[in-house]
Amino acid sequence: MNIVEKCKVNAAKEAIKFIRDAKIIGVGTGSTVEKFVEQLIEIKKELKDKVFIASSIDTRIKLVEKGFCVADLLSVNEIDVYIDGADEVDPELNMIKGDGAAHTMEKILTFYSKKRVFIVDYTKLVKKLGEKHPVPVEVIPEATNLVKHYLENQGYKVKIRYPKKGKYGPIISDTYGLILDVYLNGKDYHDLLETLDKLPGVTGHGLFIGYADYVIVGYPEETKLLTRSD
Numbered sequence: 001m002n003i004v005e006k007c008k009v010n011a012a013k014e015a016i017k018f019i020r021d022a023k024i025i026g027v028g029t030g031s032t033v034e035k036f037v038e039q040l041i042e043i044k045k046e047l048k049d050k051v052f053i054a055s056s057i058d059t060r061i062k063l064v065e066k067g068f069c070v071a072d073l074l075s076v077n078e079i080d081v082y083i084d085g086a087d088e089v090d091p092e093l094n095m096i097k098g099d100g101a102a103h104t105m106e107k108i109l110t111f112y113s114k115k116r117v118f119i120v121d122y123t124k125l126v127k128k129l130g131e132k133h134p135v136p137v138e139v140i141p142e143a144t145n146l147v148k149h150y151l152e153n154q155g156y157k158v159k160i161r162y163p164k165k166g167k168y169g170p171i172i173s174d175t176y177g178l179i180l181d182v183y184l185n186g187k188d189y190h191d192l193l194e195t196l197d198k199l200p201g202v203t204g205h206g207l208f209i210g211y212a213d214y215v216i217v218g219y220p221e222e223t224k225l226l227t228r229s230d
């Protein structure tokens with residue numbers, strides 16, 4: 001296991017403390033969440049009464065194949081706690097998410113959860129959002145070029161996301177959208193946020209602003225718990 005993986009495991013282990021009192025647990029998507037699922041498996045007997053809500057087909061498959069009770073999102077009115085990863089976290093705990101194209105559903109689960117906990121390795125900490133990652137924007141397929149050109153005219157570099165292999169054509173998300181990766185090019189994310197929130201054709205985006213209650217940061221030998229008020 002490499003150092004970053006060890007950091008992910010450390011953060012995932014710490015997240016277990018946050019689910020002890022929860023009945024309905026939302027689970028995000030990605031490699032750090034995979035480590036969290038591995039931790040769940042370790043204490044499976046203690047989780048008999050827990051119901052899980054998955055943010056993606058990938059996470060749902062992983063939970064179901066390990067025998068956890070996974071409910072449909074329509075069957076719950078709220079979620080007690082949500083655990084997910086992130087691509088970038090700034091000092092105010094604002095985040096970019098969506099490298100796994102699951103951010104639309106992830107944002108729904110985040111918003112409707114009573115407690116939101118994000119688990120990251122230390123490489124995800126940034127001074128300013130957009131330092132390392134583009135902002136993923138999900139669009140209704142037919143609107144792709146209109147949204148792309150609109151954002152390009154605003155000065156953003158925009159790329160339609162394609163799979164590395166295994167399919168011709170763009171990636172289609174679990175919520176049947178195409179993903180535009182929007183590079184901030186040094187611009188302030190607030191401007192993009194304002195634009196995206198009013199742009200028809202956009203069904204979701206990976207700017208998670210003001211949503212994280214806690215971020216558990218994994219380091220090789222320890223974890224640090226960041227809370228929104230820090």
Ligand code: 5RP
Nearest residue numbers: 030031032085098099100102
């Ligand atoms: C998926 C996400 C993931 O949470 C994010 O990409 C982090 O993934 P990883 O833990 O693999 O670095 O937002 O849409």
